[in-house]
Amino acid sequence: MAQINENFIKIPATYLFSEIAKRVTLHKEEHPEVKIIRMGIGDVSLPLPDASVDAMIKAAEEQRKSATFRGYGPEQGYAFLREAIVENDFKAKGIKLEADEIFVSDGAKSDTGNIGDIFDKHNRVAITDPSYPVYVDTNAMAGRAGEPTENGTWTNLVYLKCNAENNFVPALPTEKVDLIYLCYPNNPTGTTLTKDQLSIWVNYAKENNAVILFDAAYEAFITEKDVPHSIYEIDGAKNVAIEFRSFSKTAGFTGTRCGYTVVPKQLMGFTSDGSKVALNKLWNRRQTTKFNGTSYAVQRAAEGTYSIEGKKQVQTLIDFYTENARIIREGLQQAGYTVYGGVNAPYIWAKSPEGLGSWEYFDYLLKEKNIVTTPGAGFGASGEGYVRFSAFSSREDTIEAMNRLKR
Ligand code: MLT
Numbered sequence: 093m094a095q096i097n098e099n100f101i102k103i104p105a106t107y108l109f110s111e112i113a114k115r116v117t118l119h120k121e122e123h124p125e126v127k128i129i130r131m132g133i134g135d136v137s138l139p140l141p142d143a144s145v146d147a148m149i150k151a152a153e154e155q156r157k158s159a160t161f162r163g164y165g166p167e168q169g170y171a172f173l174r175e176a177i178v179e180n181d182f183k184a185k186g187i188k189l190e191a192d193e194i195f196v197s198d199g200a201k202s203d204t205g206n207i208g209d210i211f212d213k214h215n216r217v218a219i220t221d222p223s224y225p226v227y228v229d230t231n232a233m234a235g236r237a238g239e240p241t242e243n244g245t246w247t248n249l250v251y252l253k254c255n256a257e258n259n260f261v262p263a264l265p266t267e268k269v270d271l272i273y274l275c276y277p278n279n280p281t282g283t284t285l286t287k288d289q290l291s292i293w294v295n296y297a298k299e300n301n302a303v304i305l306f307d308a309a310y311e312a313f314i315t316e317k318d319v320p321h322s323i324y325e326i327d328g329a330k331n332v333a334i335e336f337r338s339f340s341k342t343a344g345f346t347g348t349r350c351g352y353t354v355v356p357k358q359l360m361g362f363t364s365d366g367s368k369v370a371l372n373k374l375w376n377r378r379q380t381t382k383f384n385g386t387s388y389a390v391q392r393a394a395e396g397t398y399s400i401e402g403k404k405q406v407q408t409l410i411d412f413y414t415e416n417a418r419i420i421r422e423g424l425q426q427a428g429y430t431v432y433g434g435v436n437a438p439y440i441w442a443k444s445p446e447g448l449g450s451w452e453y454f455d456y457l458l459k460e461k462n463i464v465t466t467p468g469a470g471f472g473a474s475g476e477g478y479v480r481f482s483a484f485s486s487r488e489d490t491i492e493a494m495n496r497l498k499r
Contacts, residue, residue: 102240103232108225108470109133115455116464123462129489129496131420132464134279134438134482136344137489138409143402144343144393151389165385168376169196169352173391176398177352181337187324189354193372195379196386196394199351200309200338204273205230206382207305207334207353210374211361215270220262221251222280222471222478224307227273244473253474254281256443260432261289264296272297274323275307277314280471280480281441282417282433284319290326297332301362303371304329309338309351312410313417314436330356334371341413341438341484343397343406350386350394413438416490417483423494424481438483441468453479461496 106114112132120128154160174191182189197203205226213236219227231237231249238248245251250269252262260283274293277284297304306323314321323333335354339345355375360368396402421434424442434440444453450467457463457479468478483490
């Protein structure tokens with residue numbers, strides 16, 4: 093008898109964004125005449141930078157000839173990309189890392205989901221609420237989250253509430269935790285932590301031998317000075333944090349797929365008898381067994397974003413979405429909404445009108461305004477009563493959506 097992993101029965105039957113896609117498809121089938129504006133999943137609308145496309149074409153040509161053809165690459169990523177990442181994303185910002193602390197992958201979603209493989213099932217896990225659903229779902233799949241409760245929380249997870257009352261700044265947990273998921277700039281609220289606020293978490297992790305899983309997928313959207321782009325800007329963070337990065341939102345790689353994870357060599361985990369083990373070694377072991385590397389052409393495309401032209405082209409994309417975020421934030425405010433985020437992030441977190449739950453308001457926006465958003469409750473119990481607008485649509489659709497809401 094092939095017994096299943098019963099944790100899969102405990103989690104919601106569909107992943108948040110699959111459920112939304114299902115509802116949108118149904119609405120489209122019922123109303124083929126309407127123009128739906130998509131501000132739900134954070135999927136980009138602008139094409140890849142030329143520098144990346146040119147690099148991919150060149151890589152494809154290399155693959156055509158036996159003299160330059162490449163088969164399996166290093167599971168951790170090619171040296172050319174790992175070194176470009178170290179130079180451009182870290183050294184240029186005063187952070188010293190080595191290429192073998194960078195693990196290239198097919199994106200931050202996979203890595204934030206897979207990282208749990210190297211941690212014991214009994215770790216106490218703290219997750220900001222609301223949060224990107226992958227953190228909760230993957231811990232639930234691994235049996236680390238305990239049992240689901242009626243209000244959508246899990247018995248063994250420690251929720252770090254982020255709401256308007258605490259200005260979306262999570263308080264330290266009152267019980268000791270071992271793993272802490274932080275995502276800043278935040279998905280879904282679009283809010284940030286200052287360096288001082290993030291330092292509090294680094295100090296907590298040091299004092300409690302905890303590890304912070306820091307998702308920095310949206311760092312390129314930071315516009316304000318005191319907001320850290322990397323957790324390693326905080327003293328001592330290399331001893332306590334793993335950082336996840338993505339080319340998806342910065343360079344339009346949502347379909348092309350490339351991201352990376354930083355596991356500093358000095359970062360230690362513990363065996364049950366308290367011996368220290370380098371997490372870099374464990375992640376390397378996990379990746380070499382379960383992952384065969386991101387494709388060569390895609391890694392060349394990612395490398396292309398670091399050329400002089402590539403950097404300019406990426407900045408143009410970021411500026412475009414940042415302007416969309418401003419249009420949404422101000423448009424929603426003019427339409428009478430209370431909104432958060434959207435200054436250092438491509439997400440705007442809007443309060444549903446009084447009395448409407450997230451899913452009810454999501455359905456209203458879909459059916460009456462033909463606008464797709466993401467219901468806040470899909471990101472956790474504290475997201476109830478909010479919807480998230482993403483700033484990745486075309487300019488025309490962004491303006492049109494705001495006009496529909498003001499009408
Ligand atoms: C989101 O909309 O939250 C993200 O696009 C999802 C993802 O990156 O997987």
